[in-house]
Amino acid sequence: MDKRYIEENIFKFLMAVSGLLIISVLLLILGTIAYKGLPYLSWEMVTQPPQNGYYLGKGGGILNAILGSLYLTGGATVLALLISLPVTLYLNVYAKKDSVSVYVTRFVFDVLWGIPSIVYGAFGFTLMLFWGMQASLFAGIITVTFLILPIMTRSMDEIIRMVPGPLLDASYGLGATRWETAWKVVVRQALPGISTAVLMAFGRGIGDAASLIFTAGFTDALPSSLGRPAATLPLAIFFQFSSPVPQVQGRAYAAALILTLIILGVSFASRFLTKRFTRHIVR
Secondary structure, three states, rough: HHHHOOOOHHHHHHHHHHHHHHHHHHHHHHHHHHHHHHHOHHHHHHHHOOOHHHHOOEEOOOHHHHHHHHHHHHEEEEEEHHHHHHHHHHHHOOOOOOHHHHHHHHHHHHHHHOOOOOHHHHHHHHHHHHHHOOOOHHHHHHHHHHHHHHHHHHHHHHHHOOOOHHHHHHHHHHOHHHHHHHHHHHHOHHHHHHHHHHHHHHHHHHHOOOOOOOOOOOOOOOOOOOOOOOOOHHHHHHHOOOOOOHHHHHHHHHHHHHHHHHHHHHHOOOOOOOHHHHHOOOO
């Protein structure tokens, strides 16, 4: 038997086993959270803030944490998008592709991507002390922006680098400026990937707790101001798991299930937008 044929079958088998292992782990995690969280999941938990004694097993819900996570991560995602998209367009349209500045910029974002989130939390806390701020929704937004900015920027950069060069040359040949080429050709061509990068960064930000424990703080009240503390789902899960009351621990699994469903919804939205915007792509 041909040696190459044997090697190909071996690697195909290893890939199949790896894929099955990953799917099994995902199903195990989802199954565990659903099995332990569904009995404690209720409409009251989703629509009400914590009442007095909630963390001792009494009534109320985690609406404060749900809204806080959505406000905080949504604001950080918008802010990161306003920064990352112009940066990636500059790297791929305006700057020389082999320049030192482009290489250094990409290297810096790669390093920032690998920094642990707790380091971003410490950095955000240092900025708060410097500006004389207290833990607040605004401080959390700034910290999460730093966290997801390299993720969004490098993801967009890799997508935009895949835009065919002849497409840009054709745009310049028709008399378009760099500005028009960047926003009307490159962005339109890379729109499916850009939307995926934005939603991926959103999913990363909404599931982080380490960067927020010192910056966003925590409160049982609904988020009402940028200058006041805001609860988030990861911290709500952490605090509920820390309780010795079994019912509260069960609610932690329910909160984890809600967070997982939000992230799954973001993933499905990413797939939907990718297919929807694909029709704009020149193949």
